[in-house]
Amino acid sequence: MAMDSGADGQSHKAHRSRHSGASAKKKTKAKNKDQNSDQKQQNPKAFAFRSNAKAKRLQSRAVEKEQRRLHLPVIDRSYGELPPFVVVVQGPPQVGKSLLIKTLVKHYTKHNLPDVRGPITIVSGKQRRLQFVECPNDINGMIDAAKFADLALLLIDGSYGFEMETFEFLNILQVHGFPKVMGVLTHLDKFKDVKKLKKTKQRLKHRFWTEIYDGAKLFYLSGLIHGKYPKREVHNLARFISVMKFPPLSWRTSHPYILVDRFEDVTPPERVQMNSKCDRNVTLYGYLRGCNLKKGTKIHIAGVGDFSLAGVTGLSDPCPLPSAAKKKGPRDKEKLFYAPMSGLGDLLYDKDAVYININDHFVQYSKVDEMGGTTNKGNKRDVGEALVKSLQTIKNPIDEKLEKSKISLFSQNPNSSLEAEDHNRDSDEAPKLIRDIEPLKQYQSNGEEDESEFDLDSSESSDQDEGVPECAMLKSEGRNFEEGNADASERLGRVKEQVEFHNGRKRRKAIFGDGVDHSNLKSTDEENEGDEDDDDDDDDNDEGENDRSNEDNESCSGSEFSDGDEEDLKSEEDGMGNISKWRASLVERASKKQNINLMQLVYGKSASTSNTSANEVKDDSENEESDEDEFFKPKGQRAKNSIEGLDGGNINTEDCSKSTKFSELKNWKEEEVYESIRDRFVTGDWSKGALRNQMLEAKTEEDDMDGDFEDLETGEKHESHQKDDSSNGGIQKEDDDAIEERRLKKLALRAKFDAHYDGSESPEEETDVQNGGKFHRSQANDSGYYDKLKEEIELQKQINIAELEDLDETTRLEIEGFRTGMYLRLEVHDVPFEMIEYFDPCHPILVGGIGLGEENVGYMQTRLKRHRWHKKVLKTRDPIIVSIGWRRYQTTPVYAIEDQNGRHRMLKYTPEHMHCLAMFWGPLAPPKTGVLAVQNLSNNQLCMKPKKSPFEALN
Numbered sequence: 001m002a003m004d005s006g007a008d009g010q011s012h013k014a015h016r017s018r019h020s021g022a023s024a025k026k027k028t029k030a031k032n033k034d035q036n037s038d039q040k041q042q043n044p045k046a047f048a049f050r051s052n053a054k055a056k057r058l059q060s061r062a063v064e065k066e067q068r069r070l071h072l073p074v075i076d077r078s079y080g081e082l083p084p085f086v087v088v089v090q091g092p093p094q095v096g097k098s099l100l101i102k103t104l105v106k107h108y109t110k111h112n113l114p115d116v117r118g119p120i121t122i123v124s125g126k127q128r129r130l131q132f133v134e135c136p137n138d139i140n141g142m143i144d145a146a147k148f149a150d151l152a153l154l155l156i157d158g159s160y161g162f163e164m165e166t167f168e169f170l171n172i173l174q175v176h177g178f179p180k181v182m183g184v185l186t187h188l189d190k191f192k193d194v195k196k197l198k199k200t201k202q203r204l205k206h207r208f209w210t211e212i213y214d215g216a217k218l219f220y221l222s223g224l225i226h227g228k229y230p231k232r233e234v235h236n237l238a239r240f241i242s243v244m245k246f247p248p249l250s251w252r253t254s255h256p257y258i259l260v261d262r263f264e265d266v267t268p269p270e271r272v273q274m275n276s277k278c279d280r281n282v283t284l285y286g287y288l289r290g291c292n293l294k295k296g297t298k299i300h301i302a303g304v305g306d307f308s309l310a311g312v313t314g315l316s317d318p319c320p321l322p323s324a325a326k327k328k329g330p331r332d333k334e335k336l337f338y339a340p341m342s343g344l345g346d347l348l349y350d351k352d353a354v355y356i357n358i359n360d361h362f363v364q365y366s367k368v369d370e371m372g373g374t375t376n377k378g379n380k381r382d383v384g385e386a387l388v389k390s391l392q393t394i395k396n397p398i399d400e401k402l403e404k405s406k407i408s409l410f411s412q413n414p415n416s417s418l419e420a421e422d423h424n425r426d427s428d429e430a431p432k433l434i435r436d437i438e439p440l441k442q443y444q445s446n447g448e449e450d451e452s453e454f455d456l457d458s459s460e461s462s463d464q465d466e467g468v469p470e471c472a473m474l475k476s477e478g479r480n481f482e483e484g485n486a487d488a489s490e491r492l493g494r495v496k497e498q499v500e501f502h503n504g505r506k507r508r509k510a511i512f513g514d515g516v517d518h519s520n521l522k523s524t525d526e527e528n529e530g531d532e533d534d535d536d537d538d539d540d541n542d543e544g545e546n547d548r549s550n551e552d553n554e555s556c557s558g559s560e561f562s563d564g565d566e567e568d569l570k571s572e573e574d575g576m577g578n579i580s581k582w583r584a585s586l587v588e589r590a591s592k593k594q595n596i597n598l599m600q601l602v603y604g605k606s607a608s609t610s611n612t613s614a615n616e617v618k619d620d621s622e623n624e625e626s627d628e629d630e631f632f633k634p635k636g637q638r639a640k641n642s643i644e645g646l647d648g649g650n651i652n653t654e655d656c657s658k659s660t661k662f663s664e665l666k667n668w669k670e671e672e673v674y675e676s677i678r679d680r681f682v683t684g685d686w687s688k689g690a691l692r693n694q695m696l697e698a699k700t701e702e703d704d705m706d707g708d709f710e711d712l713e714t715g716e717k718h719e720s721h722q723k724d725d726s727s728n729g730g731i732q733k734e735d736d737d738a739i740e741e742r743r744l745k746k747l748a749l750r751a752k753f754d755a756h757y758d759g760s761e762s763p764e765e766e767t768d769v770q771n772g773g774k775f776h777r778s779q780a781n782d783s784g785y786y787d788k789l790k791e792e793i794e795l796q797k798q799i800n801i802a803e804l805e806d807l808d809e810t811t812r813l814e815i816e817g818f819r820t821g822m823y824l825r826l827e828v829h830d831v832p833f834e835m836i837e838y839f840d841p842c843h844p845i846l847v848g849g850i851g852l853g854e855e856n857v858g859y860m861q862t863r864l865k866r867h868r869w870h871k872k873v874l875k876t877r878d879p880i881i882v883s884i885g886w887r888r889y890q891t892t893p894v895y896a897i898e899d900q901n902g903r904h905r906m907l908k909y910t911p912e913h914m915h916c917l918a919m920f921w922g923p924l925a926p927p928k929t930g931v932l933a934v935q936n937l938s939n940n941q942l943c944m945k946p947k948k949s950p951f952e953a954l955n
């Protein structure tokens, strides 16, 4: 302290700048430079082009950019909370798919994932959730994955090179709408020579670019650290995924679909006992994507067939977004994940119950204590403890006891006892079941080869003609593919497949006959550095984008469940002690949701509403009888009802009786009463009405004169009627306020939308705006039509939202269906038993909604081209498996070609290198739908044992 005070008093010597020497020279140089640059800036010609060629070049570039920006706006029908984006991780066997998912999940959630099975949902940011799915290594799995992927991570074994699986998947992606694609190189640690590694990276990168587009992102995972990918690299990859934008794809925006993340068999057990091959009832759970699911929509389960829905329920979100309002960013504690097939997550919400998963090592069975004879806490037992112990020692289940004693404690929930009974029976007859299943196994092994199921027989025939779905196709004997675009196909034409054994495994290496201009590849350090810099730049830009997209998304976060989910989150954290609080909040929320519905007040209740209210009355009467049963309801039931109110849930339905006094209702059968309104109809006496109108007109003329004034000519004084109408004015003012508020809200949203879309769409463009800004801006003004179109779409969307928000939940559901982003439980009856028997969580189930007319069956005409990888031409009536829309089915095509006179001439074989027409019978698809056909679904290439595959035969 003493020293400080001393220092304060001391005066410092002023700085004296140098007048001679090197540093003085340096300064004068800098000064001159500044002056020069100032002069330059003052020069009015400074920004004009000095060279014509440069001006032309910049202008054409700006125009090109502008044209690229212009595209017809796609109508995105989803609003509110978005469903998680699906990230499909695809690659040849053993390339590190599971490991990558595990490390990414660990990065986002700080949890170790034991197994990668089925979709894994995680919260990756304030406004974003991701669902990781490992793509199975068979054609069916790849086709389905291509249909639901928002982003495909293509894993490539860097030490081995490209394999056929990657190209096959890329070809499938091209047919079914091209989602975002990112390459990831693994196994790079196997390179000992740094130079070789660099060269390989370059070569693979350029090949990848040729395949997708120049500049497509390729990530390098340099090796393993403690059996995991390096944190830094995973962090970078995660950041790229987090900021990525996913443009809507046309097929998906017009068809609802669900990627099933939970699947259960709910067939009554007695039915299965009687016949283990009976048709089953199943429930499928997942987020609704694409577009709204209207009531009565039929669905197609990929590989199983078409079904109508026996029930759809909106469940509370099992992996909700953290509320953006309260928290600044998702803290580690709040990061959530949901992966029921992989056995992750502690809470499971169902229609009927909430399941709490407690790890086995947390469960301390107290029986051990008892056998020991003493407890640590002394002899006096807690009541709860005694209860638990008595439950452990119980011999007969409570329902058996109840049945015997003829006391119905759980009268309102007969199902639970029934189920328990069924379980008992089930367990009694378990050995029988096993016997039944054994021959099945045999069947399974025999029928392994062909996994496709067909549903043509069940469909009705129709002579309805079809559009011409645009397609091209076909694959090598093992697999065949559609062609995306001509360029790509030519480039791909140089790919050759080489089957070889490598590390005890059969691998199908992709060899490029052309050898992508390797001579052009620079493998200098500078370029690599440049690349890395580029990456960094991208990072930065993307981060900016993310910020923007986050801001945009904030406007969408007003979903009904968000607040509640927040509470759910809390209650999860608090644990079981707060269950009652949680329940209370749910009920409170449900009661809040009941707003007055004008539609119902005017037109009365809709059929469904009145049904539900009838149920309600019935339920109420039952509830009154056994009030105490409330306590014995499964935990989730009441909460669920209050959340949903969708599937016959009664709590949320409107209580119209409150605003209707039946005592005041007029009896319209009485003559007096109906005479009173007779004159309002055509047959009545209208003279009174005309008189009334005249009076009204006179009155309104008076009303029009606002304010007090004196007619100076006549001396009449007019007084305003405003004072009398003060109460009316108040109401009107309130209305005006509401309207104004709504208008402002709309404007704000529009402005946000404009700001988002008017800006450049890619980081590359952003930099360009800075360079050739002038041209860009002038061009932007010319593109007013597109902007106007976008504006109109957005405005219409806002109007729709505003209209729908005024309705109550039940009516809204009937009008617009289940909204995208909702977590749904679909109940489907009578699916073939094979779906249960051969269910594999590693094979994701895709459920797609069938559009109007798509359930009809008929002859379809498609344009088809043999894929260059398919060595042989195709023969008419040789069965092929077609993937079109959501469906995959087998059919026998007839090939034809259109002659010059317009007649179709049948072909016995497809032409070598050109398109032909293929006519086949099957469920119809709308025109312009991508078609892909394969001849063989065999997965022989995955077998470790050397089995002769059609591929092998060819090579």
Ligand SMILES: Nc1nc2c(ncn2[C@@H]2O[C@H](COP(=O)(O)OP(=O)(O)OP(=O)(O)O)[C@@H](O)[C@H]2O)c(=O)[nH]1
Residues within 6 Å of the ligand: 091, 092, 093, 094, 095, 096, 097, 098, 099, 100, 137, 186, 187, 188, 189, 190, 221, 222, 223, 224, 227
């Ligand atoms: N040296 C090295 N080993 C790796 C790398 N990536 C993955 N592995 C190892 O490769 C093996 C296979 O990894 P998985 O994640 O099971 O591969 P997968 O693609 O899921 O395999 P399948 O599910 O059988 O198709 C594991 O033993 C990994 O440790 C890598 O970059 N370098």
